[in-house]
Amino acid sequence: MDAILEMRGITKEFPGVKALDNVNMTVRRGEIRALVGENGAGKSTLMKVLSGVYPHGSYDGEILYNGKPMAFRGIHDSEAQGIVIIHQELALVPQMSIAENIFLGNEIATRGVINRHETNHRTAELLAKVGLRESPETRVGELGMGKQQLVEIAKALSKKVDLLILDEPTSSLNEHDSDALLRLLASFREQGMTAILISHKLNEISQVCDSLTVLRDGATVAHHDGMVPESRIIKDMVGRSMDDRYPPRDPQIGEVVMQVRDWTVEDPADSERLLVKGASFELHRGEVLGIAGLMGAGRTELAMSIFGRSMGKYRSGQVTIGGQPVDLSTVPKAIKAGMAYVTEDRKSLGLVLIDSIRRNIPLANLPGVATRGIVDRHREGRIGNDFRQRMNIRSSSIEQETVNLSGGNQQKVVLSKWLFAGPEILILDEPTRGIDVGAKYEIYTMIRDLAAQGKSIIVISSEMPELLGITDRILVMNEGRLVGELPTEEATQEKIMSIIISSGHDLTETNVTPEEIEAETAHV
Amino acid sequence: MSDTPARPAGDTFGFIRRNIREYGILFALVIIMAFFQIVTGGILFRPVNLTNLFLQNSHIVIMAVGMLLVIVAGHIDLSVGSVAAFVGALAGLMIVKMGLPIPLVIVLSLIAGAIIGGIQGYWIAYWKIPSFIVTLAGMLVFRGLTMWILKGQNIGPFPREFQMLSSGFIPDIFGPDKPNTLSLILGWGAAVAILWLQIRARRREESMGIADEPFAFFAAKNALIFMALVMMTWALANFRGLPNVFMVMAVLVALYAFISERTTIGRRIFAIGGNAKAAKLSGINSERVVFMTFANMGMLAALAGLVVSARLNSATPKAGEGFELDVIAAVFIGGASMAGGVGTVIGAVVGAFIMGVMNNGMSILGIGIDYQQIIKGLVLMAAVIFDVSNKSKS
Numbered sequence: 001m002d003a004i005l006e007m008r009g010i011t012k013e014f015p016g017v018k019a020l021d022n023v024n025m026t027v028r029r030g031e032i033r034a035l036v037g038e039n040g041a042g043k044s045t046l047m048k049v050l051s052g053v054y055p056h057g058s059y060d061g062e063i064l065y066n067g068k069p070m071a072f073r074g075i076h077d078s079e080a081q082g083i084v085i086i087h088q089e090l091a092l093v094p095q096m097s098i099a100e101n102i103f104l105g106n107e108i109a110t111r112g113v114i115n116r117h118e119t120n121h122r123t124a125e126l127l128a129k130v131g132l133r134e135s136p137e138t139r140v141g142e143l144g145m146g147k148q149q150l151v152e153i154a155k156a157l158s159k160k161v162d163l164l165i166l167d168e169p170t171s172s173l174n175e176h177d178s179d180a181l182l183r184l185l186a187s188f189r190e191q192g193m194t195a196i197l198i199s200h201k202l203n204e205i206s207q208v209c210d211s212l213t214v215l216r217d218g219a220t221v222a223h224h225d226g227m228v229p230e231s232r233i234i235k236d237m238v239g240r241s242m243d244d245r246y247p248p249r250d251p252q253i254g255e256v257v258m259q260v261r262d263w264t265v266e267d268p269a270d271s272e273r274l275l276v277k278g279a280s281f282e283l284h285r286g287e288v289l290g291i292a293g294l295m296g297a298g299r300t301e302l303a304m305s306i307f308g309r310s311m312g313k314y315r316s317g318q319v320t321i322g323g324q325p326v327d328l329s330t331v332p333k334a335i336k337a338g339m340a341y342v343t344e345d346r347k348s349l350g351l352v353l354i355d356s357i358r359r360n361i362p363l364a365n366l367p368g369v370a371t372r373g374i375v376d377r378h379r380e381g382r383i384g385n386d387f388r389q390r391m392n393i394r395s396s397s398i399e400q401e402t403v404n405l406s407g408g409n410q411q412k413v414v415l416s417k418w419l420f421a422g423p424e425i426l427i428l429d430e431p432t433r434g435i436d437v438g439a440k441y442e443i444y445t446m447i448r449d450l451a452a453q454g455k456s457i458i459v460i461s462s463e464m465p466e467l468l469g470i471t472d473r474i475l476v477m478n479e480g481r482l483v484g485e486l487p488t489e490e491a492t493q494e495k496i497m498s499i500i501i502s503s504g505h506d507l508t509e510t511n512v513t514p515e516e517i518e519a520e521t522a523h524v
Numbered sequence: 525m526s527d528t529p530a531r532p533a534g535d536t537f538g539f540i541r542r543n544i545r546e547y548g549i550l551f552a553l554v555i556i557m558a559f560f561q562i563v564t565g566g567i568l569f570r571p572v573n574l575t576n577l578f579l580q581n582s583h584i585v586i587m588a589v590g591m592l593l594v595i596v597a598g599h600i601d602l603s604v605g606s607v608a609a610f611v612g613a614l615a616g617l618m619i620v621k622m623g624l625p626i627p628l629v630i631v632l633s634l635i636a637g638a639i640i641g642g643i644q645g646y647w648i649a650y651w652k653i654p655s656f657i658v659t660l661a662g663m664l665v666f667r668g669l670t671m672w673i674l675k676g677q678n679i680g681p682f683p684r685e686f687q688m689l690s691s692g693f694i695p696d697i698f699g700p701d702k703p704n705t706l707s708l709i710l711g712w713g714a715a716v717a718i719l720w721l722q723i724r725a726r727r728r729e730e731s732m733g734i735a736d737e738p739f740a741f742f743a744a745k746n747a748l749i750f751m752a753l754v755m756m757t758w759a760l761a762n763f764r765g766l767p768n769v770f771m772v773m774a775v776l777v778a779l780y781a782f783i784s785e786r787t788t789i790g791r792r793i794f795a796i797g798g799n800a801k802a803a804k805l806s807g808i809n810s811e812r813v814v815f816m817t818f819a820n821m822g823m824l825a826a827l828a829g830l831v832v833s834a835r836l837n838s839a840t841p842k843a844g845e846g847f848e849l850d851v852i853a854a855v856f857i858g859g860a861s862m863a864g865g866v867g868t869v870i871g872a873v874v875g876a877f878i879m880g881v882m883n884n885g886m887s888i889l890g891i892g893i894d895y896q897q898i899i900k901g902l903v904l905m906a907a908v909i910f911d912v913s914n915k916s917k918s
Binding site for chain 2: 373
């Protein structure tokens with residue numbers, strides 16, 4: 001077997017976390033190898049080790065490339081060897097032309113003066129290779145996401161590339177552009193290029209990959225030197241035992257509190273791309289409703305667009321609360337209607353990090369600590385101390401700046417903020433992401449207690465055991481659609497995964513063409 | 525990121541490290557004042573010079589309290605000097621040419637300032653046009669409009685009644701003897717009131733268990749402020765009493781310190797500057813708050829314009845040139861962050877006085893305007909470098 005790359009016994013530790021534990025991966029020359037795993041399984045970390053973002057010495061284990069051991073100190077070293085990585089977030093400058101972007105940092109120049117003619121000529125060649133019919137002088141910002149992704153690939157090709165790594169290349173593309181990209185990847189293979197494809201979309205992997213490696217919790221759990229059925233991949237991906245613990249609960253589910261009908265949201269940058277496609281669901285009093293799905297399935301988009309249209313561009317759909325249609329078009333209106341949204345990104349969207357716990361807690365309900373516009377610091381301090389105690393926020397005092405708290409305690413401050421606003425409906429987006437097991441249990445307990453008080457709670461989570469452990473009912477979302485619903489007692493990780501996978505198949509099998517998507521978008 | 529373990533009570537070193545900026549600025553002002561007091565041979569604190577110090581810097585302080593809010597919200601206002609000049613010119617027109625009653629002119633001028641600030645705030649808040657650009661345009665437009673309505677000429681002189689706004693002193697209802705008794709009562713009364721409020725707040729913090737300022741610091745700081753107020757009042761009362769504009773300034777500083785620290789609108793401004801997205805997702809109407817902040821800035825610029833033209837006794841096309849830079853410098857010296865979300869009204873006022881004392885002291889020493897500019901620039905730079913290095917250490 002002619003291996004271009006062998007990674008042996010890679011172990012990478014961060015303070016307190018073993019991100020990779022003795023990971024092995026071999027890639028044969030000329031194949032497309034898939035690297036799959038749940039969110040947080042360690043795929044991106046592994047690729048950062050490979051590309052030198054984490055330099056040699058900061059990890060254990062060895063990398064053999066073309067049979068020789070490598071010690072990359074940075075991304076320059078790996079690129080010099082022909083290993084090029086295309087990250088999930090595109091690294092293009094929208095204001096610059098395609099040609100300028102492709103040769104950014106690597107300009108064709110003589111003593112600092114750029115040779116525009118040569119640059120454009122070389123760019124045109126590269127664009128032909130990736131099948132992008134655009135002038136080299138077109139500004140990248142004028143291109144759609146699919147074409148931008150092709151520019152990114154052309155940029156990779158402008159370097160000497162033997163091993164191309166693509167991290168979720170289709171996550172922001174529509175079906176048509178994704179297909180085109182995958183075909184392109186297959187054609188590169190014909191020309192002898194090797195690639196590693198990281199993807200959540202198993203149907204894409206079946207479509208183009210030759211072999212795959214599955215990571216789970218930072219360890220390699222399976223290697224397959226040929227394609228295997230998707231059910232097998234799913235089993236490998238989620239096969240972890242339910243060792244997390246969840247507080248027991250006795251749900252008291254009441255009447256329908258909120259009803260969402262035909263909720264459709266478009267990408268503000270590309271109105272042909274829908275972030276949420278006609279979602280409809282109901283939420284009951286005292287219920288914990290889970291929304292499962294892979295990264296990029298549109299769950300956050302669904303939640304944030306309902307909460308004051310804070311994300312995407314609203315196209316259509318209605319929400320009723322308590323049987324009455326409600327206007328949720330701004331955040332203050334959503335709060336007034338009794339909603340709260342606890343963001344998945346607590347640092348950039350949830351907290352004023354430079355402010356103390358005391359000042360963060362009343363932020364969504366300032367009148368609650370004020371009399372005629374004047375903040376009563378005594379009351380504020382009492383409320384702060386109250387929440388600090390009740391939520392068990394570990395800090396020196398309520399005066400501590402939230403930037404210095406651990407993830408779990410930050411999350412408790414965000415939760416306190418929303419509880420102080422007195423909501424009836426709470427949307428918790430990845431409420432336990434990045435927090436330790438002990439704090440997780442505390443948050444699960446709070447969710448249970450809130451439901452017992454008659455609040456209605458939506459939990460969005462990528463950790464399926466968590467959804468199975470704390471919810472009453474689970475909605476499954478994929479590619480912007482709600483594709484399934486099942487009571488939690490009947491749900492298993494395999495069932496949820498296969499709902500996601502088969503919904504993806506429906507789309508490919510029915511062969512949605514760009515014309516149909518246009519037709520779909522035109523009639524609204 | 526790990527939890528900071530609970531600190532033992534009275535962790536003096538940790539407290540200094542966290543609050544070095546606030547003490548540093550006050551300390552710097554004391555050092556600078558002591559320095560100039562010595563090198564000018566005692567001229568700095570003479571009653572007449574102290575009076576001048578307030579008269580000459582009042583407009584900067586008035587605008588600094590508004591600019592502090594603008595900068596805390598994460599914006600900037602470059603137009604304040606031009607707006608001050610423009611409103612000064614309008615007032616000149618209304619008083620001298622049209623003969624309108626002075627109280628009416630003052631009200632109309634403040635309204636005009638608020639409208640101008642509101643117009644700029646509208647583009648900034650609702651159209652998301654960067655404040656730097658909107659107010660740079662405003663700076664040019666209102667400078668031009670000032671020249672246009674004044675036709676390049678000065679308008680003046682003003683009636684005595686209007687000049688009193690800037691050069692008058694509060695009357696002494698207890699007779700003309702020195703020291704001025706009403707001034708003493710007001711000044712010393714304020715000193716006692718501030719001390720009382722500080723002690724009360726301290727008691728409350730202690731009862732809530734959140735008092736982290738070591739007692740020695742608390743005592744020293746308040747003793748210093750108390751003594752400074754008592755002595756300053758004594759000096760001023762022995763000259764001509766408290767200037768009218770000092771009263772205006774004192775009321776504004778107290779009011780805006782209260783607004784920024786104790787009101788919901790103040791909270792919202794800090795939250796927007798600290799994390800605009802989190803503020804918006806918490807239901808704060810950011811657009812409205814930013815709009816109001818600029819309208820308020822315009823109103824304060826108008827007040828400064830009135831004060832300046834009353835002091836110069838004429839409305840001139842050149843009034844207010846470079847004010848914006850002095851005001852912005854005062855706010856940054858006072859510890860505000862360019863990124864928003866950080867700053868105090870008192871800090872901005874202290875920053876304004878650091879600039880003012882340096883101007884005044886260097887002028888007494890006969891140092892040329894060239895050196896003065898260089899030194900002020902270096903002080904601004906030093907203050908910000910201090911901030912940045914302090915931040916990267918923690």
